[in-house]
Amino acid sequence: MTGDRPAVSVHDVDGILAWGRVHRGRHRVAAPGWPGDVAAAARASAAGSNTLARGFGRSYGDSGLNLGGGLVDMTGLDRVLAFDREAGVLRADAGMSLEAVLRLVVPAGWFLPVTPGTKFVSLGGAVANDVHGKNHHVAGCFGRHVRRLGLWRSDRGLVECAPDTEPELFAATVGGLGLTGVMIWVEFALIPIAASAMAVENERFEGLDDFFRLSEDGADWPYTVAWVDTLASGSRLGRGVFSRGRPATTGPLTPHRPGGPTVPVTVPGFLLNRWTVGAFNRLYHAKPGSAFSGEQPYDPFFYPLDRIRNWNRLYGPRGFYQWQGVVPPTLARDAVRTLLERIARSGEASFLAVLKNFGDLESPGLMSFPAAGTTLALDFPNRGARTLALLADLDRVVAEAGGRLYPAKDGRLPGAEFRRGYPAWRNLERLRDPMLMSSFWRRVSQGE
Amino acid sequence: MADTKRILILGATSAIAERWARLRAGRGDRLMLIGRDRDKLAAIAADLRARGAADVLTAESDLADTEGAAERFAAYLERLGGLDLVLVAYGQLGDQASAQRDVEQLERWLRANFLSAAVWCELAAGALEAADGGTLVAISSVAGDRGRRSNYVYGAAKAGLSTFLEGLSHRFAGTAVDVVSVRPGFVDTPMTAHIPKGGPLWATPEQIADDIERAIAKRRSIVYTPWYWWLVMLIVRNLPRPIFDRMKF
Numbered sequence: 001m002t003g004d005r006p007a008v009s010v011h012d013v014d015g016i017l018a019w020g021r022v023h024r025g026r027h028r029v030a031a032p033g034w035p036g037d038v039a040a041a042a043r044a045s046a047a048g049s050n051t052l053a054r055g056f057g058r059s060y061g062d063s064g065l066n067l068g069g070g071l072v073d074m075t076g077l078d079r080v081l082a083f084d085r086e087a088g089v090l091r092a093d094a095g096m097s098l099e100a101v102l103r104l105v106v107p108a109g110w111f112l113p114v115t116p117g118t119k120f121v122s123l124g125g126a127v128a129n130d131v132h133g134k135n136h137h138v139a140g141c142f143g144r145h146v147r148r149l150g151l152w153r154s155d156r157g158l159v160e161c162a163p164d165t166e167p168e169l170f171a172a173t174v175g176g177l178g179l180t181g182v183m184i185w186v187e188f189a190l191i192p193i194a195a196s197a198m199a200v201e202n203e204r205f206e207g208l209d210d211f212f213r214l215s216e217d218g219a220d221w222p223y224t225v226a227w228v229d230t231l232a233s234g235s236r237l238g239r240g241v242f243s244r245g246r247p248a249t250t251g252p253l254t255p256h257r258p259g260g261p262t263v264p265v266t267v268p269g270f271l272l273n274r275w276t277v278g279a280f281n282r283l284y285h286a287k288p289g290s291a292f293s294g295e296q297p298y299d300p301f302f303y304p305l306d307r308i309r310n311w312n313r314l315y316g317p318r319g320f321y322q323w324q325g326v327v328p329p330t331l332a333r334d335a336v337r338t339l340l341e342r343i344a345r346s347g348e349a350s351f352l353a354v355l356k357n358f359g360d361l362e363s364p365g366l367m368s369f370p371a372a373g374t375t376l377a378l379d380f381p382n383r384g385a386r387t388l389a390l391l392a393d394l395d396r397v398v399a400e401a402g403g404r405l406y407p408a409k410d411g412r413l414p415g416a417e418f419r420r421g422y423p424a425w426r427n428l429e430r431l432r433d434p435m436l437m438s439s440f441w442r443r444v445s446q447g448e
Numbered sequence: 449m450a451d452t453k454r455i456l457i458l459g460a461t462s463a464i465a466e467r468w469a470r471l472r473a474g475r476g477d478r479l480m481l482i483g484r485d486r487d488k489l490a491a492i493a494a495d496l497r498a499r500g501a502a503d504v505l506t507a508e509s510d511l512a513d514t515e516g517a518a519e520r521f522a523a524y525l526e527r528l529g530g531l532d533l534v535l536v537a538y539g540q541l542g543d544q545a546s547a548q549r550d551v552e553q554l555e556r557w558l559r560a561n562f563l564s565a566a567v568w569c570e571l572a573a574g575a576l577e578a579a580d581g582g583t584l585v586a587i588s589s590v591a592g593d594r595g596r597r598s599n600y601v602y603g604a605a606k607a608g609l610s611t612f613l614e615g616l617s618h619r620f621a622g623t624a625v626d627v628v629s630v631r632p633g634f635v636d637t638p639m640t641a642h643i644p645k646g647g648p649l650w651a652t653p654e655q656i657a658d659d660i661e662r663a664i665a666k667r668r669s670i671v672y673t674p675w676y677w678w679l680v681m682l683i684v685r686n687l688p689r690p691i692f693d694r695m696k697f
Contacts, residue, residue: 033463034491035491036487079491079494080495081494081495082498083499104498104499
């Protein structure tokens with residue numbers, strides 16, 4: 001009903017889910033509607049213990065949850081503070097979604113400097129996970145484009161962080177999993193576009209060597225990514241579709257249209273299995289679009305899954321595990337081959353398998369995931385011990401190659417393995433706001 | 449822009465008003481925001497400017513207090529430089545039980561949701577009539593469609609407002625002045641964002657704002673939003689007393 005929004009109150013809410021739907025549980029939730037209410041919301045939801053700022057809940061595992069503790073729902077903070085249409089700089093509340101940013105900036109001839117595979121993430125989440133996209137080889141992570149941040153810390157109050165004023169806190173906040181303070185606003189640089197459409201070329205490839213060759217040849221394209229068929233084995237191992245794109249040089253500046261179909265209920269888990277996924281993969285590899293060349297709107301190019309709301313319900317009531325690792329360039333070919341062999345042998349089906357070469361542009365973030373090398377992203381329906389055994393197997397391959405996993409997608413990596421991959425974790429722990437905590441951080445900073 | 453509208457929003461810090469104002473800002477309109485809280489008005493004004501509003505003016509005022517209402521309203525119009533559209537969006541949800549215990553609170557609540565709203569709607573209607581056209585939109589509620597034990601004070605105020613708007617609409621039939629009575633159902637505000645909603649009846653402030661935009665364009669006089677509340681309230685209004693009396697809502 002209508003009327004003034006009430007001051008901050010706290011509700012106990014059961015069954016708050018991570019995007020992978022494996023992790024879920026009870027939280028004390030406060031939802032500030034105004035920047036001035038953030039401190040009160042954090043304190044009220046912490047209730048003498050701890051809390052965590054949360055946006056749209058797109059992290060797959062437990063990094064966006066704080067089971068048994070507090071959550072600050074930041075999605076009510078979605079105002080623009082300043083938009084410089086000449087210089088292409090946007091300063092906005094941390095709860096504003098990339099989706100809303102696009103609707104604002106695209107008609108003015110600007111675009112996100114870096115975008116992940118979904119536009120339904122908050123600016124705060126984009127910074128806290130230092131997200132990357134198809135242009136990592138030329139643009140690096142989102143954090144490289146952030147100029148300033150507004151943080152609220154329980155021990156310092158409001159702190160403005162920039163690389164020159166608060167270098168240590170800024171570096172810890174970019175990729176800092178929301179633990180260094182509640183992000184209130186973010187100021188970042190946009191990139192200019194002449195048109196909203198993308199010039200795209202898709203090409204089938206029949207094996208991993210072709211993927212690496214196409215990646216090298218395609219390095220002058222700003223956006224590149226590949227989909228791989230994880231059920232193909234033997235001579236077909238590593239076959240897939242390579243996709244590259246760049247903004248069109250002429251045409252209208254049209255933002256995407258909101259809406260689209262939704263998955264209304266959680267479907268039975270058996271619908272996604274190795275046979276249905278295998279059939280999909282064969283069709284996807286063979287479909288005419290896999291050799292498409294031409295223009296398409298930016299929405300289907302960057303965000304194909306956003307077209308089906310709540311697609312995560314397709315994995316059934318037990319949910320699914322995401323897994324994303326990166327391995328350094330010298331060992332990448334062998335490591336990726338080994339990973340694909342282990343998956344093919346396991347018989348577990350990954351519906352969405354994405355392969356990309358990262359560039360060597362460094363992020364300012366202390367704990368940023370991307371590093372020079374090759375990244376593989378997978379998701380597996382949760383089939384209990386079998387799935388976990390495969391993921392542990394994949395972890396070992398990454399560890400032997402000296403790589404690491406992406407926290408935003410993880411919900412089960414052993415703590416010791418996380419700490420090996422992120423030696424800077426102690427610095428983040430030292431700079432963590434004592435009132436902030438997540439289920440992920442409890443697990444990886446303390447557990448075995 | 450040639451068709452820049454001059455828009456006055458009474459109760460500009462409400463979630464629905466803010467979402468609707470964003471739609472108008474994106475069209476390059478000129479807006480004046482009235483509300484009680486200076487900081488909140490400033491935050492909304494900055495946001496609307498960044499979204500493309502031609503200009504955004506603000507004034508702090510307690511709209512439930514109608515002392516000097518005619519002069520205050522005239523001052524708003526002078527600053528805005530005329531009037532094409534008015535949204536009356538303020539209101540208080542309040543607490544039914546405490547209104548039953550405390551009649552002074554009951555009276556304040558009725559003043560906020562009906563008496564003062566009627567005064568501002570009358571002033572707005574007069575200004576639009578003098579300007580030979582324009583649209584008055586006011587946010588009522590489905591709660592006004594039938595008195596229920598859980599919220600009959602709020603419901604009675606909104607019933608009064610709905611009837612008042614219906615009368616204005618009748619008065620201006622066939623003229624260039626449109627009056628739109630908006631009756632939202634349950635609206636999902638930030639406060640309730642994580643609460644699993646009991647069924648599909650919850651709507652977002654964005655949906656309500658979109659419906660308001662459509663109603664203005666189509667010159668509708670009554671709009672239930674989302675639309676299915678029309679059906680829900682048709683049933684609720686026609687439930688026979690013996691059944692209605694047994695329901696707890």
